[in-house]
Amino acid sequence: xxxxxxxxxxxxxxxxxxxxxxxxxxxxxxxxxxxxxxxxxxxxxxxxxxxxxxxxxxxxxxxxxxxxxxxxxxxxxxxxxxxxxxxxxxxxxxxxxxxxxxxxxxxxxxxxxxxxxxxxxxxxxxxxxxxxxxxxxxxxxxxxxxxxxxxxxxxxxxxxxxxxxxxxxxxxxxxxxxxxxxxxxxxxxxxxxxxxxxxxxxxxxxxxxxxxxxxxxxxxxxxxxxxxxxxxxxxxxxxxxxxxxxxxxxxxxxxxxxxxxxxxxxxxxxxxxxxxxxxxxxxxxxxxxxxxxxxx
Amino acid sequence: xxxxxxxxxxxxxxxxxxxxxxxxxxxxxxxxxxxxxxxxxxxxxxxxxxxxxxxxxxxxxxxxxxxxxxxxxxxxxxxxxxxxxxxxxxxxxxxxxxxxxxxxxxxxxxxxxxxxxxxxxxxxxxxxxxxxxxxxxxxxxxxxxxxxxxxxxxxxxxxxxxxxxxxxxxxxxxxxxxxxxxxxxxxxxxxxxxxxxxxxxxxxxxxxxxxxxxxxxxxxxxxxxxxxxxxxxxxxxxxxxxxxxxxxxxxxxxxxxxxxxxxxxxxxxxxxxxxxxxxxxxxxxxxxxxxxxxxxxxxxxxxxxxxxxxxxxxxxxxxxxxxxxxxxxxxxxxxxxxxxxxxxxxxxxxxxxxxxxxxxxxxxxxxxxxxxxxxxxxxxxxx
Numbered sequence: 210x211x212x213x214x215x216x217x218x219x220x221x222x223x224x225x226x227x228x229x230x231x232x233x234x235x236x237x238x239x240x241x242x243x244x245x246x247x248x249x250x251x252x253x254x255x256x257x258x259x260x261x262x263x264x265x266x267x268x269x270x271x272x273x274x275x276x277x278x279x280x281x282x283x284x285x286x287x288x289x290x291x292x293x294x295x296x297x298x299x300x301x302x303x304x305x306x307x308x309x310x311x312x313x314x315x316x317x318x319x320x321x322x323x324x325x326x327x328x329x330x331x332x333x334x335x336x337x338x339x340x341x342x343x344x345x346x347x348x349x350x351x352x353x354x355x356x357x358x359x360x361x362x363x364x365x366x367x368x369x370x371x372x373x374x375x376x377x378x379x380x381x382x383x384x385x386x387x388x389x390x391x392x393x394x395x396x397x398x399x400x401x402x403x404x405x406x407x408x409x410x411x412x413x414x415x416x417x418x419x420x421x422x423x424x425x426x427x428x429x430x431x432x433x434x435x436x437x438x439x440x441x442x443x444x445x446x447x448x449x450x451x452x453x454x455x456x457x458x459x460x461x462x463x464x465x466x467x468x469x470x471x472x473x474x475x476x477x478x479x480x481x482x483x484x485x486x487x488x489x490x491x492x493x494x495x496x497x498x499x500x501x502x503x504x505x
Numbered sequence: 506x507x508x509x510x511x512x513x514x515x516x517x518x519x520x521x522x523x524x525x526x527x528x529x530x531x532x533x534x535x536x537x538x539x540x541x542x543x544x545x546x547x548x549x550x551x552x553x554x555x556x557x558x559x560x561x562x563x564x565x566x567x568x569x570x571x572x573x574x575x576x577x578x579x580x581x582x583x584x585x586x587x588x589x590x591x592x593x594x595x596x597x598x599x600x601x602x603x604x605x606x607x608x609x610x611x612x613x614x615x616x617x618x619x620x621x622x623x624x625x626x627x628x629x630x631x632x633x634x635x636x637x638x639x640x641x642x643x644x645x646x647x648x649x650x651x652x653x654x655x656x657x658x659x660x661x662x663x664x665x666x667x668x669x670x671x672x673x674x675x676x677x678x679x680x681x682x683x684x685x686x687x688x689x690x691x692x693x694x695x696x697x698x699x700x701x702x703x704x705x706x707x708x709x710x711x712x713x714x715x716x717x718x719x720x721x722x723x724x725x726x727x728x729x730x731x732x733x734x735x736x737x738x739x740x741x742x743x744x745x746x747x748x749x750x751x752x753x754x755x756x757x758x759x760x761x762x763x764x765x766x767x768x769x770x771x772x773x774x775x776x777x778x779x780x781x782x783x784x785x786x787x788x789x790x791x792x793x794x795x796x797x798x799x800x801x802x803x804x805x806x807x808x809x810x811x812x813x814x815x816x817x818x819x820x821x822x823x824x825x826x827x828x829x830x831x832x833x834x835x836x837x838x839x840x841x842x843x844x845x846x847x848x849x850x851x852x853x854x855x856x857x858x859x860x861x862x863x864x865x866x867x868x869x870x871x872x873x874x875x876x877x878x879x880x881x882x883x884x885x886x887x888x
Contacts, residue, residue: 210514210571211507212797213805218506262506381882393885398871401878401887408877409815412798413791416812420794423508436790444787496783503766503786504779 212419214266222266229274237278237297246283247293249426255293261360265422268364272371272485275477277336279308281368285360286316289352299325300361301342302489309340318354321347334480356428359438362446362489363425366418369449369485373411373456376478380404380460387465394463403459407452414445414452421445440502447495450486457482508797510575517568518575524552525583534584539667542589546620549588556594556618558749563602563614570803574752574796581756592664593617593624597672599745601691604730604738609691613670625668625694627659627716628739635872637674637739638683642718644675644690646725646732653677653690653728655698655721661866665701665714668694673718674739677732687735691727698722708858750867751796751816758789758820761827761856765834768849772834781830788823792816811881818873821863828857 214222228243229235240246248264250256257263264284271280279297286298296313299306306315310329316322327342381404384395394400424438436444457479461468468475486492510518528548533541549555557573559565566572580587588594598617601609616622633639642657655675665671671692678686692699698721703711730738762785769782799813831853832839842851864870878884 210510210797211801212794213801214506377882381884385884395878395884396887398875398878398887401882401884402871402874404882404884405874405877408882409818412812412815413788413795413819416794416798417787417791419506419798420508420790423506441790444790447783448787448791493780496780496787499783499786500779503782504769504774 212416214262218263218266221263222270225267225270226273229270229276233274234277237280237283240278240280241295245280247287248284250288250293254291256287261363261426262419262422265363265367265419268367269371269374269418272368272481273375275336275372275375275474275481279312281364282307282312282361285357285364288360289316289320289350289357291351300357302358302361304341305339305488306342307337307339307488309342310338315342316350316354316357317342317347319347320350320352320354322350323347332484334477334484336477337481337484355439356425358489359425359442362442362495363418363421365485365489366414366421366442366445366449369446369453369482370411370415370418372478372482372485373407373414373449373453376453376456376460376475376482377404377407377411379475379478380407380463383460383467384463400463404463407456407459410448410452411456414449417441417445418449436502440499443495443498446489447492447499450482450495451492453482454479454486508794514571514575517572518579521554521576521579522583524554525579525585528552529583529585533586538586538589542586543620545586546588546590550619555588555590555620556598559598559602559614559618563598563610564618570749570800573749574800577749577752577756581760584760588620589664589667590617590620590623592626592668592672593622593670596626596742596745597624597670597691600672600689600729600738600742603741604689606726608726609729613691622669623664623667624670624672625662625665625714625716626742627662627665627671627673627692628742629661630658631660635869638687638736640674640676640687642673642675643679644673644677644688644723645679646677647722651725653688653723653725655690655692655718655723657718659716659718660704660713662701662714662716663712665694665716666703666711670694671699671716672729672742674735677735681733684736686733687739688732689729689735689738690723691729692718692721692723696721696723707861708855749800751792751799751813751820754816754820755789755793755796758792758824758827761824762786762789765827765831768831768834768853772836774834778830778834781826785823785827785830788819792819792823814873814877814881817868818870818877821860821870824863825857825860828853828860832857 245267247256248259249261252258279299282299283297286300287293299308299312299315301315301317309325309327312325314322315325323345327340329338329340332338384400387394421442424441461475467473533545553566556565557568557576561567644653644655646653671694673690673692675688675690676686677688698719700717702715704713704715705711795812799810802810835850838844838850844850879886
């Protein structure tokens with residue numbers, strides 16, 4: 210049993226972090242140039258020939274940097290296609306399509322693809338609008354939607370871990386510098402303990418998100434516990450989304466007034482965290498999947 | 506990344522599981538801990554499962570930490586009683602291996618493995634709980650220079666009532682303060698002046714003890730490390746207490762959650778309770794896989810990864826929630842000690858009351874959060 214990334218994977222993480230930190234608004238085409246689209250698609254189908262575990266690193270880092278483009282949706286659709294193409298993709302779930310305004314094509318739950326035409330709706334997270342598709346006939350694609358849905362939920366869990374990690378780092382940085390009553394506020398346990406809780410929860414969520422990524426990559430039943438991949442993925446999304454939301458809320462609280470302003474970046478992370486929790490079903494909805502597996 | 510057992514790990518697991526099936530009898534499972542636990546511990550030793558991670562030269566198996574993790578998982582799966590020598594195997598032994606003299610190793614290590622010697626821990630005192638550096642039990646060097654005279658009181662000591670030896674943290678320099686002037690001793694529990702009194706706890710049973718030391722003579726050859734250097738030695742002991750602790754805790758929680766799920770199926774659960782059960786199962790898997798990440802780091806670098814530092818914190822609070830949830834599932838019968846000959850309510854009442862100790866023993870949750878804040882997150886120190 211080895212639960213760690215390889216040296217090559219650590220190198221990919223360093224590259225992604227360094228690039229995304231200063232290019233959170235880069236167009237999707239730039240990420241394609243870097244070879245970050247279709248990472249887990251076999252080479253003979255135009256992909257990178259790596260695994261979903263490699264791709265997992267990019268989802269997490271995109272969350273940490275709050276990347277604005279349709280990277281996640283494109284990356285999880287590409288493995289469903291016969292061949293990797295140059296389109297920006299999204300996916301329709303519960304009648305809603307993320308980034309409908311900027312993508313080229315959309316994969317629907319009935320495994321048909323359509324042009325990205327329809328009405329785009331504003332969302333709380335300004336960088337991730339949702340849209341409703343116009344009624345167009347689509348072209349059929351081979352395969353089932355379920356693997357796409359599993360990749361989507363796992364990717365959202367990974368993105369949430371990146372969001373939680375960044376919210377934690379911002380909080381730690383702030384309370385280590387800010388002084389009140391002549392002391393760094395991080396010395397007060399009422400301030401430091403919530404951040405310790407965020408650390409613990411983020412590491413727990415990270416473990417589940419990586420476990421989910423590994424299960425998705427294996428495309429098989431995972432080891433030990435007799436839980437199907439769908440249950441593992443639901444568990445990972447439930448914990449990661451709630452962890453990210455709580456991490457942002459605690460970070461806003463320890464920032465005090467500045468954390469409540471539009472000017473500070475935290476509200477963007479907070480809104481992304483809530484977007485992640487909502488899309489594909491909130492944590493309580495995911496736990497229903499787990500409960501049914503355990504109890505029914 | 507590969508989350509499956511390696512072929513070698515799978516072979517170890519299969520062999521162990523087969524061994525448990527043919528050796529763990531119902532008598533051992535149901536027997537009184539003191540006797541049945543000793544029998545079981547001897548069997549484990551004879552089969553080579555005691556001291557798995559100890560070096561071969563000291564009678565261990567020099568096995569990788571992954572074997573210890575598999576061992577703990579399989580013991581929990583089989584509902585096996587704990588080894589009665591946990592303090593010797595997990596704390597005293599590794600401390601003697603790291604800091605002990607050749608004579609101490611010769612004298613104790615084999616007997617710890619064979620359960621011939623049961624050990625207890627004398628760290629906490631009425632005035633020194635979270636703050637171990639406030640220890641006041643004294644060890645004064647006699648004029649002859651060949652022994653210490655120990656006086657004082659220790660508390661919350663598991664196994665002291667059946668123990669043969671004690672790892673004891675004392676203050677050997679009465680003028681010293683805090684971390685300086687402490688000396689780490691190996692004390693014979695059968696020596697004159699050692700008095701063990703059971704400490705009746707919230708559950709009604711006496712799992713822990715108070716130990717009173719009155720003019721107890723301890724030979725100087727029983728000092729571990731340097732005289733006055735006891736703090737460093739004690740830290741080694743605590744490091745080992747927390748080493749693969751995560752796996753033992755996860756194994757225990759898994760067993761509780763398995764029982765909780767069975768209870769929910771039997772009694773029925775509301776939507777709210779179903780959600781809570783799913784939440785606890787998810788948390789259990791998260792701690793389990795966090796342990797695996799920490800273990801991978803431990804096997805690569807010799808030091809467990811920092812992510813494992815939250816395992817005890819999460820486990821203790823989860824165990825409190827899980828046991829309360831079980832009482833809730835029992836409904837009105839939850840307060841009966843037994844219902845229609847079924848001892849289930851009593852089991853969960855006991856577990857629920859016992860769980861209140863989980864956030865206090867082996868590092869209170871407040872201390873653990875301080876450690877994470879200061880040592881992992883690097884926040885400014887509060888003290």
